[in-house]
Amino acid sequence: MNQRRPFQRAGEEARRTALIEATLDLIAEGGPQAATVRAIALRAGVTPGLIRHYFATKEDLVAAAHETLMTGLTEASAARLDDLPDDPLARLAGFVANAVSPPVTDPRAVALWAASMQLVPRDAAMRKVHEATYLGFRDRLQGMIADALTAAGRRDEDTRALAIAGNALLDGLWIEAGALPDHFQANELKSIAIKAFSRLLDLKLPEV
Amino acid sequence: MNQRRPFQRAGEEARRTALIEATLDLIAEGGPQAATVRAIALRAGVTPGLIRHYFATKEDLVAAAHETLMTGLTEASAARLDDLPDDPLARLAGFVANAVSPPVTDPRAVALWAASMQLVPRDAAMRKVHEATYLGFRDRLQGMIADALTAAGRRDEDTRALAIAGNALLDGLWIEAGALPDHFQANELKSIAIKAFSRLLDLKLPEV
DNA sequence: TGAGTAATTATGCAAGCGTATAATTACTTA
DNA sequence: TAAGTAATTATACGCTTGCATAATTACTCA
Structure with a gap:
């Protein structure tokens, strides 16, 4: 029998940001159609089912990713001004x-x-x-x-x-x-x- | 027994442009993921199989649609220039x-x-x-x-x-x-x- | 230290996807 | 008008998708 994959628990925030980052990476590399739940989970180092545990739907995850992206861009552009x-x-x-x-x-x-x-x-x-x-x-x-x-x-x-x-x-x-x-x-x-x-x-x- | 759907033949060019226009409409309305072969065929008034007859793959159709869009924009910019x-x-x-x-x-x-x-x-x-x-x-x-x-x-x-x-x-x-x-x-x-x-x-x- | 629980994995399913291929039909032309 | 053919429809297959749910495990705390 195959061993069940071992895992460690991570805090909610860590998992959410990991999933969001994985989503952004995949969209950037392969477009929105590349960001499947399975690919996101793989990239984030978890199994697909966990996504459901933190986001009710994939749409919710994508929306959260967009928000993260946009606020990040704004902050980055502001930071450069000081230099x-x-x-x-x-x-x-x-x-x-x-x-x-x-x-x-x-x-x-x-x-x-x-x-x-x-x-x-x-x-x-x-x-x-x-x-x-x-x-x-x-x-x-x-x-x-x-x-x-x-x-x-x-x-x-x-x-x-x-x-x-x-x-x-x-x-x-x-x-x-x-x-x-x-x-x-x-x-x-x-x-x-x-x-x-x-x-x-x-x-x-x-x-x- | 269900009747087989009646149809009329249309010239190759008419069908290609109909399929391309349907593709552009769907992408504009619902993004690329909305432009499925079935939806495109429905919008163009044909059945999905016909797409294969005019475009080897869906990717080819999308590329053709993109070309139509962009050359159309260039033409529109140049329009009335002769006047x-x-x-x-x-x-x-x-x-x-x-x-x-x-x-x-x-x-x-x-x-x-x-x-x-x-x-x-x-x-x-x-x-x-x-x-x-x-x-x-x-x-x-x-x-x-x-x-x-x-x-x-x-x-x-x-x-x-x-x-x-x-x-x-x-x-x-x-x-x-x-x-x-x-x-x-x-x-x-x-x-x-x-x-x-x-x-x-x-x-x-x-x-x- | 052991029971409880929340986090995580594992499995499965129904639906939709692109595409291959066979069956049919409208049209052409001799 | 009959035969041929290209256009079109119909059907089906293998995959992938998002998501639901059950099984398991790591961690907590009394």
Whole structure:
């Protein structure tokens, strides 16, 4: 007779986060269809039945995973701000360069983002999260743009329009960097982003 | 005995497009997992077996649907371009404006695009289509940028970098227009895109 | 230290999936 | 109008899926 598999008990929180992490890993690697209960359990080092013990349905687990992902992205983006220099121009340049360089550009992150984007049009909760994340990022960018322009003695610029455009530019570059990583040389996107922002704002941003 | 279901023959092209349209509708409404062979056949008014007759695998059908979607979007951006004057600046402005206006900007299209983006990193057929349509759009944009710069007597510009940046800008605006349609006033994105391109190229593009 | 219990594993099931293949039918054409 | 054929339907198979439930085991604490 086969031995019954030995196990150790783990706290509820540890098991929940392990299951959520396994779910995110699998979605990033193989898309939502790869995140089956059996695959998730295997990755998390448990057996499938345990999922039912912590999440009523698989849908609940996926929803919890999305929430974890989004709050994680927001916090990560906020944390990077503290490392940037104080000079407004250099600060903006650093922010722009970060946004299109590893580890921000990352196929895993892009894949997960695409998975959640797909839900945005038909899921109100996802739309709300997306809205908050998008506006949060854009507002930060707008603040830096305003500071940089002010430092250069420029007034009466439409910083909202510039932030929308700048945010779109970074989004587009970030996506293509993740989707077609082989199409761009190392640092090419960073250089393109800095030059594009320089022209967009009519300011000379320093290369980083 | 149940009657065997009566049917009419339709041309190969009609059936293929019907199946592709059904696939796109289902993915847009319920995500990729909603596009099962049975659901697709039902929506297209045929029985599941017929799919096999026109597409070797379901994967082939999905890839064909993706190609139809993306080339359709590119065509829509280029549409009515021929009506515009030959002036390179006006042509570029029209192209840019179209790319961020209905019907190109469309929540359904964005949802479909997000769904396909998930498949791109790991499905060779999807990646090929994505590369081709991405580069097709970008090359078109690059050609127009080059024409506009040449007409303005400008040389030695890095049109590749400008096209990458311009393409990213349009992509980003297009995505947000589809994901958060209520956040932008009518024509706001169009105006932002034109102004951003004017600065990016250091050319005065006419509002359309 | 031993009984109780919650965590975990193990097993099984019904439904849905993609796909292979056979049977039929609408249409073409000679 | 009859024969041939390509289009279409019908059926079935093997897998995988999410989930329910029973069996077992690690841990707790009186």
